[in-house]
Amino acid sequence: MEAPTAAMVWFRKGLRVHDNPALDAARRGAGRLYPVFVLDPRYLRPDPAAASPGSARAGVARVRFLLESLGDLDARLHRLGSRLLLLRARDDDDAAGAVCAALKDWNIGRLSFESDTEPYALARDKKVTDFAMSSGIEVFTPVSHTLFDPADIINKNGGRPPLTYQSFIAIAVEPPEPILEEYSELPPVGDTGEYELLPVPTVEELGYGDISQEEISPFQGGETEALRRMKESLQDKEWVAKFEKPKGDPSAFLKPATTVLSPYLKFGCLSSRYFYHCIQDVYRSVRNYTKPPVSLTGQLLWRDFFYTVSFGTPNFDQMKGNKICKQIPWSENEELFVAWRDGRTGYPWIDAIMIQLRKWGWMHHLARHSVACFLTRGDLFIHWEKGRDVFERLLIDSDWAINNGNWLWLSCSSFFYQYHRIYSPITFGKKYDPNGNYIRHFIPVLKDMPREYIYEPWTAPLSIQKKAKCIIGKDYPKPVVDHDTATKECRKRMGEAYASNRLDSYSSKGKPSNLSRRKWSHGDQDASNSSIARQLKTSRSD
DNA sequence: TAAGATGTTGTCTGT
DNA sequence: AACAGACAACATCTT
Known part of the structure; x- marks a missing residue:
């Protein structure tokens, strides 16, 4: 082993430099730092059979948003003496394979990436973690996409995810503070050997044709734009203090009634913890302000609520086998x-x-x-x-x-x-x-x-x-x-469907609420692990 | 245990 | 303009 450790930070969501615990951990004590993102062909390749322009996984607007976010991340890393290393997965949906190969080829000693609770991500990340462990690579996977740790909330709720917003916010009280330190430089990127390092492609280069004539998303991807947009939104303190989500105008499109920070939160161009922290700053400077669930912070808590319930609910993304989902005979047409x-x-x-x-x-x-x-x-x-x-x-x-x-x-x-x-x-x-x-x-x-x-x-x-x-x-x-x-x-x-659901619950003896509660309590011993195991079994294969 | 309060974001009519 | 009540009525949580 060489003396200065080579560390890799693997970006997936969390496409930002600010408040990024995975990046922060990777840079500490690292002689060389490899910031990696893997391009998945299935996510990016145009699919002519799709119902509208885009790939099999994403419409062209999101493909473009992702590429812009990657370009911005690369530029921001450059300013710190680093860069983004883009790898291409050899096969569809095999980002894990590309990461494992690079870990080995570059003799990486430490790997960090942000924890991701989606079933698809859990399956992908398990492959990488298993490989790293067996190769003696240190792995660090901080929770930083959400305000709270979904597994922690579930544990505090007795092993079950809270199913109402009120019960959720009773547990989720004060989120952790963001990392506010700004870097002046990052460790240099190490030797990448035989690897062909790709520049961030444009949508045209990916084969989507010239989309400049079409009306596409007016929202530009990237951390820089995310921070600019957040500051712009928070400048109007009165607007922030009076924000009530249900009172917004859904027909407003020239100037939307909300912050439109959701795509930046989705890709992690903006840290939800930093956003929360900045909203609190505004609240401290005004006399009165709205409260959850309708307020601006209330929206971030809704986001965490759904992350938590989805993490603790097997088959969350389908009706069948989903215990919290009413069984309804939807028609096919x-x-x-x-x-x-x-x-x-x-x-x-x-x-x-x-x-x-x-x-x-x-x-x-x-x-x-x-x-x-x-x-x-x-x-x-x-x-x-x-x-x-x-x-x-x-x-x-x-x-x-x-x-x-x-x-x-x-x-x-x-x-x-x-x-x-x-x-x-x-x-x-x-x-x-x-x-x-x-x-x-x-x-x-x-x-x-x-x-x-x-x-x-x-x-x-x-x-x-x-x-x-x-x-x-x-x-x-x-x-x-x-x-x-x-x-x-x-x-x-x-x-009729509701009546039938009530009947089903009663006929399998006991009250419906008690029944579902009994079933839940089986997994209480170790809620986070058991729910990870359940989620892995149901990972998407589309 | 039964009853009451509560739940981010419905529509229509009437004041 | 803003609000109240009828409409018909759900599940969940608290008392």
Whole structure:
């Protein structure tokens, strides 16, 4: 062994220099530092068979966001005398293989990477950890993606994840302070031998063609932009102090009603702990401020809530085998599903949101609620997993725990059960944006439809449709379902499904709540390990 | 144990 | 403009 230790920091999420415990640990006492990111072909390769531009895993907006984030990380490392080493996985989904090979070839003594609780990541990281252990490489995997350690919260809750927000925040009180130290330099990068070091590719170089003409996400990836955006948002102290998530305007797109920091949190361009810390600074300087669950910090706690529940719940991302998920006989209808996915339901409010999703990879939270409700319990009665898949691929802030958690919520499968509260695809958007500016922007064919018909263009007289150069049924689709009758039918089916779920619980003796509690208590001895084991068994293979 | 309070973000009508 | 109550009614937690 050489005297100065070679350390590797493996970036996956956590694409930042600030408040990065994995980087911080790797640099300490290291003679040489290898900052690595692995490009996964399956994530980046264009998939012509996909329903919209992008790879099999990600829409082109998120591919671009990731590449921008990597470019920015590389630039920031350069300023500290380092650089990002991009490796290419030889096979699809085999980042672990590339890391293991580099560990061996570069004679790495210490490896650190941020802990990741997603099933896919747990399986991937286990391969690397097993290899490192057997090779005598020291491994450090700090928790820094979330405010709290999900395993720790589960332990403090008696081995079960808290299933309500209130019970969660009763345990999750004060998150750890971020690392505030700013580096002036990092250890030099060591010899990389035979390795071909790739520059960060552009979307064009990856084969997506020229996307500069298309309207794509206005949000630029990277830590630099994340910090700029956060500071800009927090500058308006009154806005921060008065922030109430449910009161935001989902139709605001020129200036969104939220911070739009979610994609930066998803990739870890922004540390949630640093963000939390900075919000607290603002709160200290004002007299009154809103509180969780509606406040800005409340949003970060929701994020941690879903991370924690997803970590402690086997089969969290599916209905079957998921103990916290209502079993509902969703109907199969490919035609209706495709109309929803492609923004052709005939309801302009719904379609505009789906088109914003495809182009920008981002929509306001309440807009997501509208379309999720419409697809599932509100109108089409289609399985939430189908909608989840579409969001998972297209959102730039696509986050496994949060996306699945919200689909469970919106479909009234878990967490939220008031299925008679249904968003209207006509009036909900209208109350924020009576003129329909949002619709006119994302569905240009409707741009000249008069204000009184913009949310229900099929009710416009033919003469008006002609004048607006938009014939319903030809230039823009007729509604795929009648909302009033579809909603009634959905309510009825939800009622039946709930009754059947109650019956199932009672018939297997005991009260439903007690039953599920008994089942949970089996894994109490070592909650974190047992849930890791469970998660590993259910890791995604798509 | 039964009853009451509570739950981030529904819609419609009426004041 | 902002709010209250009806609508029809869920699960979970506390008392």
